[in-house]
Amino acid sequence: MITYIAFLRGVNVSGRHKIQMAGLKELLSKQKLEDVKTYIQSGNVVFRSELENSKELENLIAKAIQNHFNFDVPVIVMTISKLKELLDRNPFKTDDEHLQKQNYFVLLKEVPSVEAVEKLSKETFKTEDFLVAIDCIFLKCTAGYGKAKLNNNLIERKLKVEATTRNYRTMSKMLELSV
Template sequence: MTRYIALLRGINVSGKNIIKMELLRKALASLPISAVSTYIQSGNILFTSDEKNPVVLEKAIGDLIAEVFGLEITVIVVTPEILGLAIEKNPFAAKTPTDSVQPYIVFLSDEPLAENHEALQAVDFQNDEFVIIGKVIYVWYADSAANTKLNNAIIERKLKIRTTARNLKTIKKLIELSAKD
C-alpha cells in the first residue's frame, strides 16, 4: 500500500467549486482507496492505495468529483516523498517569508515543453520570481499571491498543462499528516 496526497485545484475558493470535505470523504469510499482524510477546505486528500500509477488515481478521483459534485476539477496525486523532495529543492529556501509573502510550490500534471517554458518566461511578472524544476514550479511573490499576474490560470495557459499550487506551510503539514496515518 502506498500513501498518497491528492491535490485538488480551485476547491472552495471565493465561493466557487464548493465541496464539503465530509461529503467528499464519503464519496471517496466508493473508490479502491483507504485511510482517507482531508486537510483544510481547499482540497487536500490523504489516502492509501494499492494502485501504483498516480495518473489512474487522478482520473478516478476526478471522474468521481464530476459524477457526484458536477465539477470538472484538476487532480494531481503525489506521494509524501515527492512533497519532501519539492521542499528540499526549493531555490527560494534562503528567503525569509512573512505573513503575506511566502513561497508557493505549483505542482504540474506533466513536465512542460521547452517552448512553453519559454512562453512563460517571456511574461513580465514584475518582481515575482519563479523557477521550474521538472514537474514543479517554485514561486516567490514579491508582494502576495493575491496581487499577482503569476497565477495558476496564466501558468496553465502558457505551459499548456494542468496545475495546482500550495504554500510551503500547507505542504509541510501534509507531509506531517501523511506520516501519522
C-alpha cells in the first residue's frame, strides 16, 4: 500500500462545486481507497492505495466525483516523497512563520510547454516573486494571495495546463497527515 495525497481544484469556492468532506471521504472509500482523511473544505485528501500510478488515481477520483456529484474537478495526486520534495525545493522556504504565510505552491497537473514556461518566467509582478518548475510554481505573495495578480486562473491561462494552489500551511499539514 502506498500513501498518496490528492488535491482537488476549485471545490467549495464561491458556492461552486460543493462537496462535503464527509461525503467525499465516503465516496473515495467506495473506490477501494483506504484510510481516507480530508483536511479543511478545499479538497485535500490523504489515502492509501495498492495502485502505483498517480495518473490512474487522478482519473479514478475525478471520474467518481463526476459520476456522484455531476461536475468535473481536476485532481492532482502525489506521493509523500513528492510532497516532501516540493516543500524542500521551495526557493522561498523559511522558518519565519510570518513569512511562511506568503508562500504558495501552484501544483501543475501536466508539464507545460517550454515556450509557455519561458514566456511566463519573463513576466514580473509588483508584489509577487515566483519560480516556475516542471511540476509546480513556487510563489511568494508579499501582499497576500488574495491580492496576487499571478493567481491560479492566470497561471492556467498562460501555461495552458490545469493547476491548483495551496498555501504553505496546507502543504505542511498534508505531509503531517500522511505520515
